[in-house]
Amino acid sequence: MASTETKADAAVKETGDLAGLEAGLDALDSVQTARTPFRQTLTQKILPPLVSIALVLVVWQALVSFKIVTDPSKLPPPDQVWGALSEAWLEGRLLEYVWTSVSRGLFGFLLALAIGTPLGLLVARVRFVRAAIGPLLSGLQSLPSVAWVPPAVIWLGLEPRMMYAVILLGAVPSIANGLVSGVDQVPPLFLRAGRTLGATGLRGTWHIVMPAALPGYLAGLKQGWAFSWRSLMAAEIIATHPDLGVGLGQLLENGRTNSDMATVFLAILLILIVGIAIDLLIFSPLERWVLRSRGLLVKS
Amino acid sequence: MATALAKAADTGTSADHAARIEHVSKSFSGPAGQQLVLDDITLDVAPGEFVTLLGASGCGKSTLLNLVAGLDAPSTGSITTNGRPALMFQEHALFPWLTAGKNIELALKLRGVPKADRRGRAEELLRLVRLEGAYGKRVHELSGGMRQRVALARALAQDSELLLMDEPFAALDAITRDVLHDELTRIWRETNVSVLFVTHNVREAVRLAERVVLLSSRPGRVAREWRVDIPQPRRIEDTAVAELSVEITEELRGEIRRHGQH
Numbered sequence: 001m002a003s004t005e006t007k008a009d010a011a012v013k014e015t016g017d018l019a020g021l022e023a024g025l026d027a028l029d030s031v032q033t034a035r036t037p038f039r040q041t042l043t044q045k046i047l048p049p050l051v052s053i054a055l056v057l058v059v060w061q062a063l064v065s066f067k068i069v070t071d072p073s074k075l076p077p078p079d080q081v082w083g084a085l086s087e088a089w090l091e092g093r094l095l096e097y098v099w100t101s102v103s104r105g106l107f108g109f110l111l112a113l114a115i116g117t118p119l120g121l122l123v124a125r126v127r128f129v130r131a132a133i134g135p136l137l138s139g140l141q142s143l144p145s146v147a148w149v150p151p152a153v154i155w156l157g158l159e160p161r162m163m164y165a166v167i168l169l170g171a172v173p174s175i176a177n178g179l180v181s182g183v184d185q186v187p188p189l190f191l192r193a194g195r196t197l198g199a200t201g202l203r204g205t206w207h208i209v210m211p212a213a214l215p216g217y218l219a220g221l222k223q224g225w226a227f228s229w230r231s232l233m234a235a236e237i238i239a240t241h242p243d244l245g246v247g248l249g250q251l252l253e254n255g256r257t258n259s260d261m262a263t264v265f266l267a268i269l270l271i272l273i274v275g276i277a278i279d280l281l282i283f284s285p286l287e288r289w290v291l292r293s294r295g296l297l298v299k300s
Numbered sequence: 301m302a303t304a305l306a307k308a309a310d311t312g313t314s315a316d317h318a319a320r321i322e323h324v325s326k327s328f329s330g331p332a333g334q335q336l337v338l339d340d341i342t343l344d345v346a347p348g349e350f351v352t353l354l355g356a357s358g359c360g361k362s363t364l365l366n367l368v369a370g371l372d373a374p375s376t377g378s379i380t381t382n383g384r385p386a387l388m389f390q391e392h393a394l395f396p397w398l399t400a401g402k403n404i405e406l407a408l409k410l411r412g413v414p415k416a417d418r419r420g421r422a423e424e425l426l427r428l429v430r431l432e433g434a435y436g437k438r439v440h441e442l443s444g445g446m447r448q449r450v451a452l453a454r455a456l457a458q459d460s461e462l463l464l465m466d467e468p469f470a471a472l473d474a475i476t477r478d479v480l481h482d483e484l485t486r487i488w489r490e491t492n493v494s495v496l497f498v499t500h501n502v503r504e505a506v507r508l509a510e511r512v513v514l515l516s517s518r519p520g521r522v523a524r525e526w527r528v529d530i531p532q533p534r535r536i537e538d539t540a541v542a543e544l545s546v547e548i549t550e551e552l553r554g555e556i557r558r559h560g561q562h
Contacts, residue, residue, distance in 0.1 A: 029443030193393035198410040211397040294396040295440025
C-alpha cells in the first residue's frame with residue numbers, strides 16, 4: 001500500500017516537474033512580436049513619398065518660373081492645373097468624373113474576379129485544362145489590352161458593355177495566373193498533411209489549397225486591378241461617345257481636343273491618384289494583413 | 301531487462317491489432333530501372349502498443365509510414381488499419397493561416413465533429429499537450445517544441461487508433477527533444493493510442509518504445525526486433541537504455557557495414 005502511494009507521489013511530482021520544465025522552455029523559446037511604433041512608421045513610410053512629391057512640385061514650378069519651358073500649352077504651371085481642379089470641384093464635375101471611372105473599374109474588376117478565380121482553379125488543378133489553355137492565359141497577359149478596344153467597339157458598339165469586355169480581357173488572365181502560381185507554390189507538405197486529416201477533393205481545395213495559395217492569389221488580384229484600370233482608361237480615351245458619360249479617360253481626351261493642357265495634366269494626375277489610392281486603401285492592407293498573420297512580413 | 305526476439309517470433313494470429321502489415325513490398329521506377337525499397341515487410345502493431353522503426357538512410361522507413369498512412373499504395377502485400385491513421389511529420393506541417401486552436405478544430409471538422417463541440421475539444425487537446433494559453437496563437441509565434449506539441453494535438457484530434465510519427469523530434473534541440481520524449485510517453489499512456497514511430501536515433505527508439513524494429517537498408521527488410529522491458533518513465537540517460545542502445549547500435553552498424561563490402 002505504502003509503496004503504491006510513494007509511486008503515485010513520485011508520478012505526481014514527476015508530472016509537476018515536467019510541466020514546470022516545459023513552461024520554462026516555452027517562455028525561453030517563444031517569439032516576441034511587437035507592432036512598429038507610429039513614429040517609426042511616420043519617418044520610414046509616410047515621410048519619404050511626401051518629400052518626393054514636394055520635390056516634383058518644386059522642379060515643375062522651377063521649370064516654369066525660370067522660363068526653361070515657356071509655352072504654357074506644353075507645360076502649364078502647377079497653379080493652372082490646381083485652377084482646373086478647383087473649377088471642376090466647384091462645378092461639381094470632379095467627383096462625377098472620378099466616380100464614372102472608378103465605378104466602372106471596380107465593377108469590371110469584380111466581374112473579372114468572379115470569372116478569373118474559378119478559371120484559375122481549373123487551370124491549376126486540372127491537368128488537361130492547364131495544357132489546353134495555360135500557355136494562352138499567360139500569353140494574353142503580355143498582350144496590351146488596348147488592342148482589344150477596336151474589336152470590342154465593333155462587336156459591342158459604343159456602350160458600357162464594351163468597356164467591361166475590355167476590362168475583362170485585361171484583368172481575367174492576371175487574376176487567373178496569380179491563382180495558378182499561388183497554387184503551384186503551395187508546399188507539398190500542406191497537401192500531405194491535409195490528406196491525412198481527410199481533406200481531399202473539393203474539401204482539400206477549400207480548406208487547404210485556397211488558403212495556402214492566398215498570398216499568390218492576392219498578388220494576382222493586385223495586378224488584376226492595375227490591368228483593369230489601365231484597360232478602362234485605354235477604352236475611355238479611344239471610345240468617346242456622349243452616351244458613355246465623362247470619365248477620366250474622356251476628360252483626358254477632351255483636354256487634348258481642346259488643346260487644354262491643364263485639363264490633360266489634371267486627368268493624368270487623377271488617373272494616377274485613383275490607381276494608387278485603390279492599391280493603398282484596399283490591396284496593400286489586405287496583403288499586409290495576410291502576410292503578417294502568417295509571420296511572412298519581413299521588417300525592412 | 302531486454303529480450304531480443306527472433307524475427308519470426310512475433311507473428312501472433314490475434315486479429316486484434318492497430319495495424320497489420322503483411323508481406324509488403326514497394327518498388328519505385330528510378331533511373332536504374334525498378335528499385336526495390338521495401339522487401340517483404342511483415343509487422344503488427346498491437347492496440348496501445350508503442351513501436352519504433354529504426355534504420356539507417358535508405359531503409360525506406362518513411363516510405364513504409366506513407367504506405368500505412370494510405371498516402372501511397374504497396375506494390376505487393378497488404379496493410380490493414382482500423383480507419384485512417386493520424387500522421388505527424390518531422391516538420392510541424394501546421395497551417396500558417398490558422399491559429400493553433402483552429403488547426404486542431406480543422407482536424408475535428410474534417411472528422412465530422414459538430415461545430416458546437418469543436419472549441420471545447422480543441423482546448424481539451426491543447427491542455428493535454430500543456431499549451432492552455434496557445435489557442436489564439438499564430439503558428440509563427442510558437443517555438444519549435446510548441447509547434448510539434450500543437451501538431452501532436454492536431455494528430456490526436458483525428459481520434460485514430462494509430463498514430464504514425466515520422467521523425468517528429470529530429471529537428472528540435474536536444475533539451476526540447478528530451479522534454480517532448482517525456483511528454484509523448486505521458487500522453488501515450490493517458491490516451492492509449494498505438495504509436496508507430498520512425499527514427500534513426502537509437503537512444504530515442506529505446507527511450508520511447510515497447511518494441512524496437514530494426515530495418516536493414518536497400519531494400520528495407522525487418523532485420524531484428526527487441527522488446528524493451530525497461531519500466532516507464534525512462535530517461536534517455538538511464539543505464540538500461542544505454543546498454544540496450546549499445547547492443548542495437550552494434551547490430552545497426554553491422555547492417556550498414558554490409559553495404560560497404562560490395
